[in-house]
Amino acid sequence: MSDLPTLELSVSGMTCANCAGRVERALKKLPAVEQASVNLASHRAQVTLRSAAPAALLIAAIERAGYQASLGQNPDDQCRAAGHERLAVVLALLLALPLLAPMLLQPMGVHWMLPAWLQCLLAGAVQFGIGARFYRAAWRALRTLDGNMDLLVVLGTSAGYGLSVYLWLSSPAAPMHLYFESSSTVIALVLLGKWLEGRARRQAGQALRALENLQSDTALRQVGERLETVAVQALRPDDVLLVKPGARFACDGIVLEGRSHADEALISGEPLPVAKQPGDRVTGGAINGEGQLRVRVTALGPQSTLARIIRLVESAQGAKAPIQLLVDRVSRVFVPLVLVIALLTLLGWLLGGAPVQTAIIHAVAVLVIACPCALGLATPAAVLAGTGAAARHGILIKDSTTLQRAEAVDCVVFDKTGTLTLGRPRLLHQAASNGDEQTLLRLAAALQQGSEHPLALALLERCGDLPALHDSRALAGRGIAGTVEGQPLQLGNRRLLEDLHLSADAISLAWEAEGCTVSWLVAMQPQAHVLGVLAFADEARPQARAAVALLQADGVVCHLLTGDNLGSARQIATAVAIHQVHAQVLPAGKAQVIETLRRTQVVAMVGDGINDAPALAAADLGLAMASGTDVAMQAAGITLMRSDPRLVAAALDICRRTQAKIRQNLFWAFIYNLLGIPLAAAGWLSPVLAGTAMALSSVSVVLNALWLTRWRPGFSSRGQP
Known part of the structure; x- marks a missing residue:
């Protein structure tokens, strides 16, 4: 059903619930219409089509029922x-x-x-x-x-x-x-x-109108040494834009040059300006602060963050x-x-x-x-x-059914990395079996080329030029494999080590006990053997403990669910005052944990990654951080536009009040x-x-x-x- 095309019509002339029902019935009689929902308060009709049909056909059906309709209503x-x-x-x-x-x-x-x-x-x-x-x-x-x-x-x-x-x-x-x-x-x-x-x-x-008004009509595009003012519709991915102080970002992009702050209040609900520097993402509709920025376009039109917010x-x-x-x-x-x-x-x-x-x-x-x-x-x-009040504060509610589910939630399960933590782990320790730590780092970083995983980014920022990577493939819930300089390598967690019938040494066990996330680099020839071990640590978000306290004050039980090792999970759980911990859980296993909890409780899952999508879908209510992946946001009923876990309590609160x-x-x-x-x-x-x-x-x-x-x-x- 969700993949079927939809149309939204503006309907005028309705005066009561019976009018809305008559418009719905008129639309549902059409063979091309799968489902129709008419909202009396917004005077809009959402029509799901089972086959292609011109808007004129739908409008004619509404007019036969005695009302007026159009594809969109001019503000004038x-x-x-x-x-x-x-x-x-x-x-x-x-x-x-x-x-x-x-x-x-x-x-x-x-x-x-x-x-x-x-x-x-x-x-x-x-x-x-x-x-x-x-x-x-x-x-x-x-x-x-x-x-x-x-x-x-x-x-x-x-x-x-x-x-x-x-x-x-x-x-x-x-x-x-x-x-x-x-x-x-x-x-x-x-x-x-x-x-x-x-x-x-x-x-x-x-x-909603405030969000629609954020969309820019023109942008300043840089072509070589020349600047030209173009319509936003003429922009293409990878175009380079010059954004002057005080101007709106015309589309989503990544900062190439310059430093500034962005006012994202109407988009994310964040009242304070957000610092921007090379490598940071910017959102179309936000306002640039004091500095001039060069931005590479990454998303346009329906794919942009602002368009996605408006649709939600x-x-x-x-x-x-x-x-x-x-x-x-x-x-x-x-x-x-x-x-x-x-x-x-x-x-x-x-x-x-x-x-x-x-x-x-x-x-x-x-x-x-x-x-x-x-x-x-x-x-x-x-x-x-x-839903309008929630959107102003960075909480996007997908549908009215979500409101009803959220009201009954009495258990919230948090993912760890990127949700309760900053998602920017640092490489704290490394040890090579032959003592050559530089080669260890170079080979491990080469395996992670192109990866957006937080551990990969922490490793890549420590290395410069890297050798070529061949035959790269992900090992679900375990790590990554590939060939570097003709040598088959695998880099992953303890589960990978156990699958290869290898054991962890004393130093890696000690780092795990400290709460570090440990990865092992394994050479596969002539037989599997450990080349070295790397230890990473992430820190809890400053707002995470307050977020858990807000939920617990409302009588909501909080759990921590992660694929990371038990030591790392317990360290973060202690920092944020969560007592229920589920560690070393595979993506499919996360959904099973959620299903188990649902037998006795109404469960909300909070996550931000691709590996959280099954758990988000399995929960009674899924909440996704917008800083995460599109897959996570599609699986969730609520999207939080700021990486602030306190918004979880706020989202449940506005749903209950509604x-x-x-x-x-x-x-x-x-x-x-x-x-x-x-x-x-x-x-x-x-x-x-x-x-x-x-x-x-x-x-x-x-x-x-x-x-x-x-x-x-x-x-x-x-x-x-």
Whole structure:
């Protein structure tokens, strides 16, 4: 499924959960569509295709269902639409206010009312002019034999307006109370609620728009001694760019020349500038500091870090949380159920001897308060706000299912190298069997040519020119093999030594006991024999101990899982206060350890390397460091954009808070309807109060979700928690 092509469409005209469901069903009827998910909060549809299909085909299906769609929405169009919506709200409120004024003034002893003809005129302008959008949407719902919020609004307000016209025309000379203020005020309040929802959605989506705005349009490319300004689309890998102080990096790259600092706050959430020097990676969208840099392009377009972040955030905000599926099923039967309740209310009051106008008004109140807007917004609004807040602080959540899994995590398993440690081990000791340590280093480094492994980098930085390497191959979980200067060699760990039926000498055992990672260089001819031993040591990240403390304070059990030797693992575990240690575990064995822990706990795995991918996939929740490999990030549900293990606790925290907001929102959405409908049916709520309650329910749900945008990690990035 994940390999199938996907399209994202912007959908307009949706007003409630039933609308989103209708768009989904229209898309799923197309033979080319494998899956469709429509997000009411972001007004976006994610479509997975089982076969190639033009976007026009999908857009046509949505338009047949009565909505508008496009591949992307221009920000100017969004601003223009928001402006039109705001103008409609202001006009509706201004026209409804004179109708509502007598009701507001009556408790103060002021008895005043507009002439009936003027009430009819003002209410008609709101009902059929500003409110025409509700009639269009209701007609689309009726054509497909489906119900939505607009149908309820139209039925309720039209009944109130029609009743008022009937009463006025049947007794034009007799003074009486008309209900024009109810129909016009309800429409004005519904429009106000929708405008506030839209404003809140735009606010919740600011994180994604801020990321999109980081993308540069042009770059300064160096060709020989000449500089030229080119469009980013014209760049190619290995191009050399000149990045001036204060300019944005146009794409991902590696610094060739110069020293500076980069502001990566919007990308990684790191508030402090990050030092950059030759050999360091830079990320497109970050801002160069005080120095001029020459940068070699390494990734462009969809392969860039920024594009990957945007895709992850969009995917998380567009995906449907598992609990939303239940809400969708409830919403689908909700409108028909409300229509039945409204009809029963009307008949009940009539059979009870109430006047026709009283029965109609109570039925109208039921229709108005029952709009399921809040129900449809409860989950997507919280997901939109939560994932956006997480992204601003360097935590990328892949989908809404991840939010649900993260909430239950009670065990976190850390990889060691590059996750809890700096991942930059140093060569501390070396011993050659023949005493020639320079040759030992030269042969071992030659075997590691081209490798990105931290131990290889530590070895290569100690050596200059190296002999050629032939027939190089990896030995899974053991080391590397190859031929150097005609001699077959292998370099690896204790497992390699045992496979070759060789034993470790006293000095290597002593280095292991000190917590060093030990590698043996073995010559394979005339028979396998040890040429020498190398000892490396890595140090724990400064934030690692605080990260473990944060998790343990939340009742989460921490484990250390590594392929390294037991001495090295215990040294780091002691430094960061982890008591559960699993050492000398092969990549496949890591997944087995995770599976064993999952029998009794909900397990999260934190890693950064290719060898961590099986364990990340096997865990209930995988968290990958963005400083690691793409394979690790693809296997993980959450990507941490900074190499700060404290973000693990922060990621679990924002997931729990988002899930809590979803539950709160659903509670309030159901309470409004469960309490409001009986009160309206019993005659204790007028249509105006019902309309106010309905608008407030939607607004309260969105505002409750927006509290998540204020979230901050529970630690200072400058120090300890």
